[in-house]
Amino acid sequence: MDTKIKVLIADDHALMRQGLKQIIELEEDIEVVALAVDGEDTIKKSQQYKPDVILLDINMPNMNGIQALRRLKDMGTDSKIIMLTIHDDREYLFETMNIGASGYVLKDAESASLVKAIRDVCTGHSYIHPSLALELVKSYNKKDKEEHTYKKDKLTRREYEVLTLIAEGKNNREIAEDLFISEKTVKNHVSNIFKKIDVSDRTQAAIYAYKHNIKKI
Numbered sequence: 001m002d003t004k005i006k007v008l009i010a011d012d013h014a015l016m017r018q019g020l021k022q023i024i025e026l027e028e029d030i031e032v033v034a035l036a037v038d039g040e041d042t043i044k045k046s047q048q049y050k051p052d053v054i055l056l057d058i059n060m061p062n063m064n065g066i067q068a069l070r071r072l073k074d075m076g077t078d079s080k081i082i083m084l085t086i087h088d089d090r091e092y093l094f095e096t097m098n099i100g101a102s103g104y105v106l107k108d109a110e111s112a113s114l115v116k117a118i119r120d121v122c123t124g125h126s127y128i129h130p131s132l133a134l135e136l137v138k139s140y141n142k143k144d145k146e147e148h149t150y151k152k153d154k155l156t157r158r159e160y161e162v163l164t165l166i167a168e169g170k171n172n173r174e175i176a177e178d179l180f181i182s183e184k185t186v187k188n189h190v191s192n193i194f195k196k197i198d199v200s201d202r203t204q205a206a207i208y209a210y211k212h213n214i215k216k217i
Contacts, residue, residue: 004029005122008051010036010068011084012060016107020055023111030118039063043071046079053118056101057084058092066096073100080121093128103127154196160214162189166202167209 007024009032011017021032034049036042040062046054054072058065069081082103083096093104102121105114106129117127155163158179165175172186179186190202199205208214 004031005053005118006031006033006049006051007118008032008034008036008042008045008049008054008079010039010042010054010060010065011057012037013057016057020114023114024118026111027115030115039065039068039071042068043075046072046077047075051079052122054079054081055084055105055114055118056081058096059086066092066099069096069099069101082117082121082127097126097128105129155193159189159193159196162186163193163197163205163209163214166190166193167206167214169206
């Protein structure tokens with residue numbers, strides 16, 4: 001039974017394709033089953049060869065790597081996808097991981113990093129080149145902070161107070177008593193809060209409050 005990891009390399013530069021192929025085929029458990037020259041070729045050959053892993057260059061003609069990644073995910077591909085990039089493409093890191101890439105490797109990385117990335121994603125893990133890992137965390141933190149600030153600013157002072165009481169586990173009647181308002185008014189506030197912070201129930205609202213350190217003013 002053939003247990004080798006099947007890899008498709010997609011890059012518009014012939015030297016890069018051949019170089020990657022030579023590096024990968026030094027490993028006994030990995031084989032290159034196809035080479036693609038652009039995004040459209042990648043889609044076609046991914047369907048034909050059904051690779052376990054696709055090494056996908058970001059900058060390619062006839063559908064770039066990000067467009068090809070999105071198309072592959074829309075098609076429901078089972079292949080794990082590792083984005084290949086140069087330093088100048090760092091801004092695409094957050095976007096491609098959000099779309100569903102399993103890995104992100106710099107083209108000038110050591111061959112051991114590429115091989116590790118292939119093996120890691122094949123076992124269900126993600127791989128981010130070490131020099132980019134901190135950048136990804138910063139991007140997520142920044143995005144989360146921006147979304148939180150935006151949502152928090154949309155809450156009225158009263159809604160903010162109601163949310164803190166929801167986080168304490170209080171029901172509408174208890175909140176009404178604490179704030180000296182009617183239960184109907186509390187119910188309206190709760191409904192508005194759910195919409196503004198994009199949650200569907202009290203548990204999610206409480207988790208949101210805990211996560212963002214929302215406390216009584």
